[in-house]
Amino acid sequence: MLCAVYKSIRKSQTYLYIAKRDDFAPVPDPLLTQFGPPQLVSLLNIKPDTELAIIDANSVLDAIQKDGYFLQLPPPPVDYLKEHKTWRKKQLEAFNETD
Template sequence: MLCAVYKSLKKDSTYLYVQRRDDFSAVPDVLLKTFGTPVLVTLLNLAKREHLALADIDKVRQQLSEQGYYLQLPPPEDNLLAQHKASLSGLS
């Protein structure tokens, strides 16, 4: 299964996987507006891969097959204040 991966210039660390290069027909218009102008990053053959760096490859394959696209969002940021408060409460 081949796919094209695009990055968003509006949303940091956000990527859009589509089945064919420059074919965004399956992607909802609202999502494309939020995503901004897609910038091609790479073409991937998912059939020859066992994993991806920051996405579950099985979920990517499934969503590409079922809905025609996959949106990869950045991982949630660590809440350093909450971690610090938790470490302080453990000291008491």
């Protein structure tokens, strides 16, 4: 399926995939308002076996066929404090086991 990919100038790392270039009719107005003026990034021929950076190609294709668009949001931020606490807890447990 040939898809047009747009990036948001308001929301970093947020992309909108639609089936036809410049046809935003399937996209809800509130979403377009928050997304801001779409900026064309690429035209992609997405197939089920296409490897995309963050999302599964089948998820994109299914959403476009069902809803007429796919919205790719940025990955959640990494909670380094939580990771450190988990690591530190494992370190302390390993230290206590050696005693």
